[in-house]
Amino acid sequence: xxxxxxxxxVLLCGLSLAGQREVPVNGPWEDEKFFNAGYSxxxxxxxxxxxxxxxxxxxxxxxxxxxxxxxxINIHLALNFRINQFFDIRLLPGISFGQRNLNFSSTxxxxxxxxxxxxxxxxxxxxxxxxxxxxxxxxxxxxxxGVNYRYDFYAQDRYRIERPVYLRLNKPDIYYEAGxxxxxxxxxxxxxxxxxxxxxxxxxxxxxSHPEYPEYTNSIASxxxxxxxxxxxxx
Numbered sequence: 001x002x003x004x005x006x007x008x009x010v011l012l013c014g015l016s017l018a019g020q021r022e023v024p025v026n027g028p029w030e031d032e033k034f035f036n037a038g039y040s041x042x043x044x045x046x047x048x049x050x051x052x053x054x055x056x057x058x059x060x061x062x063x064x065x066x067x068x069x070x071x072x073i074n075i076h077l078a079l080n081f082r083i084n085q086f087f088d089i090r091l092l093p094g095i096s097f098g099q100r101n102l103n104f105s106s107t108x109x110x111x112x113x114x115x116x117x118x119x120x121x122x123x124x125x126x127x128x129x130x131x132x133x134x135x136x137x138x139x140x141x142x143x144x145x146g147v148n149y150r151y152d153f154y155a156q157d158r159y160r161i162e163r164p165v166y167l168r169l170n171k172p173d174i175y176y177e178a179g180x181x182x183x184x185x186x187x188x189x190x191x192x193x194x195x196x197x198x199x200x201x202x203x204x205x206x207x208x209s210h211p212e213y214p215e216y217t218n219s220i221a222s223x224x225x226x227x228x229x230x231x232x233x234x235x
Contacts, residue, residue, distance in 0.1 A: 026138050026185040034082050038190075038235030042074035044227050046098040046121060049199075051222040062114065062219045065105035072098025076127075078233050090129040090144065097122050098227070102167065104216065117167050117216065122154035127177060140183040140192075148175040148198060150225075159210050166213040168206035173225060175200050183233075192233040200225035 047067045076094025083089060098121055104114035126149050133142025155169045179196030205223035210216065 026187050031082070031085070031135060036078075036080040036082075036190075036235050038078040038080075038233060040074070040076040040078045040092060040094065040231050040233045042076070042096075042229050042231035044072040044074055044096055044098050044229045045069045046072060046100045047226045048100060048102065049224040049226055050102075050220060051224075053219055053221040062104060062106050062215050064220055065103045068101035068103060068116065070099045070101075072096060074229055074231065076125075076231075078235055080131075080235065086132055086134060088131045088133070090127070090131050090146070092127045092129070093125070095122065095124055096150075096227075096229075104219070114216075115164060117165055119165070119167065119169065120154055121152045121169070123150040123152055125150040129177065133183070135185075138185040140185070141181070142183065143178075143180045144194070144196065145178040146176075148177050149173075150175060150200075152204075166210040166216040167220075168208065168217075169204045169223075170202070170206050173200045173202050173204050175225070175227070179229075181231075181233075190233075190235045192231075192235070194229075194231045194233060196229045196231065198225075198227040198229060 047069050050064050050067070052063050074094060074096040076092045079091040079093075081089040081091070100119045100121075102117040102119060104116070106114060127146060128148070129144050129146030131142050131144045133140045150173050152169060152171050152173070155171045156163075156165075159166070159168065175198045177196055177198045179194055181192050181194030183190055183192040202224070203222040204225055205217065205220055207217060209218055
């Protein structure tokens with residue numbers, strides 16, 4: 001019994017000393033660098049903020065009824081410029097791909113089927129963001145915000161007969177963005193997990209109606225983009 005008690009005391013003392021041992025700080029010099037570079041991989045969901053045209057829907061009984069969202073991907077460079085201990089400027093040039101289906105409904109007595117509009121987008125984008133964070137050992141929570149210029153190079157300049165899509169989007173748009181994340185200082189890399197909301201400022205709907213199906217465009221007063229992005233930053 002004495003041997004068991006002695007062993008238990010030694011074990012408890014060892015655990016106590018281990019608990020008092022400081023956690024080693026990985027890469028303590030990382031936050032002192034003026035410039036850091038890396039890359040970013042992410043997943044997005046694209047949507048729209050729809051403002052229906054009251055005048056058109058009152059006459060023709062057609063209205064946009066919602067948006068079906070699908071997962072997309074983001075690939076970026078991550079360029080970080082240190083301002084001071086808490087603030088950084090982030091430049092994240094890259095590309096993103098996604099899809100949104102814009103659905104329509106009708107209250108007309110005529111049995112008319114309005115097909116969902118499959119809108120695919122491929123963006124070149126240049127987010128310019130300010131990050132505020134505070135390091136705690138090997139963890140750095142932060143908040144982030146700024147603007148993003150996106151250019152949809154997949155948007156069509158004209159309607160195509162072979163594609164049953166009766167809406168067109170303008171190519172350029174400007175977004176304001178806000179989000180939060182947490183960075184982990186590992187032994188050889190800094191990994192950050194981040195979620196961000198991105199809202200378009202401009203009306204991206206091209207208001208030239210399809211010659212055969214003008215009701216799709218005419219039922220919408222304005223269309224603004226919205227996107228949620230979850231990113232993994234490796235620096």
